[in-house]
Amino acid sequence: MSEVLPHGPFRSRRGRIMATVMAVVSVVLFVALALLVAGPDATGGWVVADRIMMAVIGIGLALVLWRWAAIKAVPDDAGLTVQNLVGRRHIRWEQIDDVTFDEGDPWVSLHLTDTETVPVMAIQRADGADARAEAHRLADLVAASRDHS
CATH class of the missing domain: 1.10.287 (Helix Hairpins)
Structure with missing residues (x-):
C-alpha cells in the first residue's frame, strides 16, 4: 500500500x-x-x-x-470539501463534532455541531480495510484541527 x-x-x-x-x-x-x-x-x-x-x-x-x-473529499487547513454525487460543500474543521463509520454504513458520516449529518461518499464500505484506514485518517485530521485551535 x-x-x-x-x-x-x-x-x-x-x-x-x-x-x-x-x-x-x-x-x-x-x-x-x-x-x-x-x-x-x-x-x-x-x-x-x-x-x-x-x-x-x-x-x-x-x-x-x-x-x-468524481466523488471525493479534499482536506485543507481550513476544513474539508466534500463532493458527493449531488453537490459540493466546504465544512470547516470546527463545525465537525464527530466522524462515524458504523458497521453496515455504506460510507462515513460527519456529525456537525449544529446536529446535521453529512455523508462522505468518498470513503465507502466497499473499499474494506482501506476504507476503515481512511475513516481513521479523517478522524485524526479532525482531532488534529482541535489541537491547533
Missing part, C-alpha cells in the same frame, strides 16, 4: 473503478445497440430517432457514472 499524505484527498478506489468501467460499457453497449438493431426496412420498428435516443441514453448513463467516479 502506498503512503498517503495526511492532507491527500479521499477517494473510493473500487467505486471509482467500477463507475469508470461501467460508463465505458454503457457507451459501447448503447451505441452498438443503436447501430445494430434492425430498422424499418428489415421488419423492425426502429427509426433514426430511436437509434439516436438509444445512443443518448447510453451517454446520459455514462455521465451519471462519471459523476459517481
Whole structure:
C-alpha cells in the first residue's frame, strides 16, 4: 500500500473503478445497440430517432457514472470539501463534532455541531480495510484541527 499524505484527498478506489468501467460499457453497449438493431426496412420498428435516443441514453448513463467516479473529499487547513454525487460543500474543521463509520454504513458520516449529518461518499464500505484506514485518517485530521485551535 502506498503512503498517503495526511492532507491527500479521499477517494473510493473500487467505486471509482467500477463507475469508470461501467460508463465505458454503457457507451459501447448503447451505441452498438443503436447501430445494430434492425430498422424499418428489415421488419423492425426502429427509426433514426430511436437509434439516436438509444445512443443518448447510453451517454446520459455514462455521465451519471462519471459523476459517481468524481466523488471525493479534499482536506485543507481550513476544513474539508466534500463532493458527493449531488453537490459540493466546504465544512470547516470546527463545525465537525464527530466522524462515524458504523458497521453496515455504506460510507462515513460527519456529525456537525449544529446536529446535521453529512455523508462522505468518498470513503465507502466497499473499499474494506482501506476504507476503515481512511475513516481513521479523517478522524485524526479532525482531532488534529482541535489541537491547533
